[in-house]
Amino acid sequence: MLIAKIYVTLKPGVLDAQGDTVKSALETLGFEGLADVRVGKFMVLTLNSRTKEQATAHVEEMCRRLLANPVIEDYRFEIEGAEG
Amino acid sequence: MLIAKIYVTLKPGVLDAQGDTVKSALETLGFEGLADVRVGKFMVLTLNSRTKEQATAHVEEMCRRLLANPVIEDYRFEIEGAEG
Numbered sequence: 001m002l003i004a005k006i007y008v009t010l011k012p013g014v015l016d017a018q019g020d021t022v023k024s025a026l027e028t029l030g031f032e033g034l035a036d037v038r039v040g041k042f043m044v045l046t047l048n049s050r051t052k053e054q055a056t057a058h059v060e061e062m063c064r065r066l067l068a069n070p071v072i073e074d075y076r077f078e079i080e081g082a083e084g
Numbered sequence: 085m086l087i088a089k090i091y092v093t094l095k096p097g098v099l100d101a102q103g104d105t106v107k108s109a110l111e112t113l114g115f116e117g118l119a120d121v122r123v124g125k126f127m128v129l130t131l132n133s134r135t136k137e138q139a140t141a142h143v144e145e146m147c148r149r150l151l152a153n154p155v156i157e158d159y160r161f162e163i164e165g166a167e168g
Contacts, residue, residue, distance in 0.1 A: 001119065007126050022127070026146055033132035033142075035085065042091050042126035043106070048117035058115060066109055 002047045004059045006077040008068045009040035043067060055079045086131045088143045090161040092152045093124035127151060139163045 010016050016038050023037040045062075049055035059077050068075040094100050100122050107121040129146075133139035143161050152159040 009126065009128070019127075022151070025150055029146075029149060031142060031146060034129060035132055036128075036130040038128045040126040040128070042093065042124040043103075044093070044120075044122045044124070045118060046120040048119055058117075062110055062113075062115060065113060067106070 002049050002052065002055045002079055002081040002083065004043075004045040004047060004055060004077050004079050006043040006045065006059065006063065006067060006075060007040060008043070008063075008073050008075045010038060011072055011074050014072045040073075041067075051083050052079050086133050086136065086139045086163055086165040086167065088127075088129040088131060088139060088161050088163050090127040090129065090143065090147065090151060090159060091124060092127070092147075092157050092159045094122060095156055095158050098156045124157075125151075135167050136163050 010019075018039040019037040022039060023034055026034055026037070045059065047055050047058065049058060056079055059079070063075045063077065064070065094103075102123040103121040106123060107118055110118055110121070129143065131139050131142065133142060140163055143163070147159045147161065148154065
């Protein structure tokens with residue numbers, strides 16, 4: 001079993017309404033000194049792929065086709081676990 | 085400036101409807117060999133804290149009070165960047 005950890009974040013410069021809302025909520029709770037809050041997605045996929053190369057190719061295609069919106073989002077991922 | 089990277093995930097055993105939906109969508113697109121998909125949140129906070137110890141204490145409290153639901157979610161974070 002291989003594990004793919006995928007991080008999807010808004011590109012720099014894209015307005016992050018969810019992040020701004022979280023920042024306001026934290027400030028309302030009394031937290032000071034927050035310069036910026038950005039919110040993204042974190043996905044963990046458990047794959048039956050045989051090799052890390054195969055898993056990397058599959059996950060790259062999943063990100064491009066469904067998991068991230070390439071117009072406004074960046075993604076990166078890492079593959080962990082034992083092959084076979 | 086210090087950067088806090090926060091990962092919020094559902095606890096093991098908690099039903100992940102969003103993850104199941106993503107898994108079905110990937111299978112509909114023809115991706116095979118997916119054993120499990122879990123979806124969580126990934127937050128990046130930019131902090132004006134002076135030291136990493138201070139930042140760690142603040143972020144720990146933010147997670148407990150707002151960013152994660154401790155009943156169903158786990159969180160972990162790392163603090164990066166230069167102090168001062």
